[in-house]
Amino acid sequence: MTTISLTTDFGLQDWYVGTMKGVIQRIAPGATVIDISHGVRQGDIRQGAFMISQALPWFPSDAVHVGVVDPGVGSSRRAVVIETDGPVLVGPDNGLFTQALRTLTVRGVWSIANIDWISPEVSSTFHGRDIFAPAAARIAGGAHPSEAGPELTGLQSLELPEPERHGKAVLARVLHVDHFGNLITSMETRLFPAESLSDLAPELPWGTGMRPEYAGIKSCYHDIPDGQFGLIAGSTGYWELAMNCCPLAGFCHQAPDQPLPFRP
Amino acid sequence: MTTISLTTDFGLQDWYVGTMKGVIQRIAPGATVIDISHGVRQGDIRQGAFMISQALPWFPSDAVHVGVVDPGVGSSRRAVVIETDGPVLVGPDNGLFTQALRTLTVRGVWSIANIDWISPEVSSTFHGRDIFAPAAARIAGGAHPSEAGPELTGLQSLELPEPERHGKAVLARVLHVDHFGNLITSMETRLFPAESLSDLAPELPWGTGMRPEYAGIKSCYHDIPDGQFGLIAGSTGYWELAMNCCPLAGFCHQAPDQPLPFRP
């Protein structure tokens, strides 16, 4: 009963995700397939990497996680299987597993080259269907990652800027804007205790409309006064800026990866 | 092979729903998880309650239904398990199960407090992951709802205005605007037979563009003349206003919970 997760930028409008699941079902009919997200912005490897890293710790530790945010599909970028002390990761070698790998130990990396593992005719545009889904299904069915192909070294990884302290100020970034319009910052709650942020206020690039007032650190959404926004210790392990029942992102031009200064 | 359903306002863009499924898979690997909807409007308990009540009768009677439309997450609102003569319901105590409970008999209500049932570190923003998903998985795995924590009384419930008759007129509401732009009214077909509505016409808040003509009661979408709209006995058990292959909601400013008068 192995679990396979899928994270892609394919969206749910087309048949792409369903086709990957059909392929998995043919090869590993007992597997449970769970969607993490197919809403990664087109080609945004950094956003995909964040999403995968957020979901992974909550899955069975022997799961197989497939990530396909792959602007280099069909080019010379490598297709890899990564064995760790926990889950197995399957996807393009483009940094998509950077954050997930921070809390895992890599045991081996293999290129996916075994012709029994991939589609007889590999397209140049849909390796999710032709390479990654069948490889994940093989592993879910009991094959060892080393059967995928030749062993590799030197995984690609993303550079992820850490928040910088300038005197009392902190220069953070927005990691993610979620469905609720909350801005997830790059400040980890374990590295930035509440005391270190209580005298600071964020500088947001407001739009021309209403400009909500900053209410400071609050313990839950419900405690943020109506029409204001607060800083919350999010479920992600990072501080997030949020309004109560209203999307903060709708009031400002804040986008992922943009600088987000907190100043006295 | 217990079934767990999920209804939330989380959307499908983020990793939130997938993470709940990962948690369930760890605790109850044999469970079948089915999404009812993750498209409830942000914090709209009433819409979530309607969606849950519409889907529930079609599920296995021993299913566990998780609802997370929870603007009070992290505040003092209670997290509950509700045992009924049919399914078990899991979610915040904010009225989200009001309509579903109308056709069920409650056998007991328990607070979710057992530390073995919840995440070791409960966040203040994502009880779907930290409390509701693991509690549902415990129940799907065979635990009795009473093991969740102390028994409770006095469930919250929503006030849901019934249609009012004023002489021959009926003052109804829009319960839901669906993907097809159909307006589902608050008039149940069993309480409002076709004869009682055949001499009435709805008053819609039209926009500035085309104003479709009312074709009266029709037996199916196909029978509504092109460019007109009709009243149909919907699959929901309520009368709905619809056009044939064209979203009626696009022509008017009708929103859920707005008054919808039918007059002679």
Add this chain to the structure above:
Amino acid sequence: MTTISLTTDFGLQDWYVGTMKGVIQRIAPGATVIDISHGVRQGDIRQGAFMISQALPWFPSDAVHVGVVDPGVGSSRRAVVIETDGPVLVGPDNGLFTQALRTLTVRGVWSIANIDWISPEVSSTFHGRDIFAPAAARIAGGAHPSEAGPELTGLQSLELPEPERHGKAVLARVLHVDHFGNLITSMETRLFPAESLSDLAPELPWGTGMRPEYAGIKSCYHDIPDGQFGLIAGSTGYWELAMNCCPLAGFCHQAPDQPLPFRP
């Protein structure tokens, strides 16, 4: 462990798809249900037919495929089960399986009329829940398609115009605009070898903004120069027009089924 796939125009906002899955779970609890897409445009049978035909070959050959793009629901159009030499197809008789059936041999077609196979009260608006899901679940549970009801002949099918050659020019169509803004053309790569297209350029109905330059035939998205668009042998078996990491569809008014000329 039979697989049931679902393709509809229901969207994922409402409870419609989840309810179909609840019905299936009650009747065939061991079945694996996979969504192909619920993003077919409202009532667009042709788009649904294309999506189904794209996904089908990748599923287990004994799967049951349910398609519900059904503007005629509740009218006299027939509800059918189609047995083939591969999968079983379940849906309205409106041409939705036209393209999928091109590579299958039909063994028999039956009307869904058996009252044990359908909901006790069949609505006139939601046969996905009341007829198609329960029929598919019966078949997944081992029933033979012929138990559905009387045998039928004369399936409806769509007329799908083939690309026309006019001298050296080819008059194709857009079959589909996908999530990435790629335009999938009606030219099959096996019928139109690269040589036959290398001296031609597509005429797109550009908008008023930037007009990307045509880069000719490229082997993958990555090889298309930034700001240009290319012609790629797509994973669909058809040629597609695409930009690299940027939605081509955003620059032109090209819509499905529109003519797409390629001229010298």
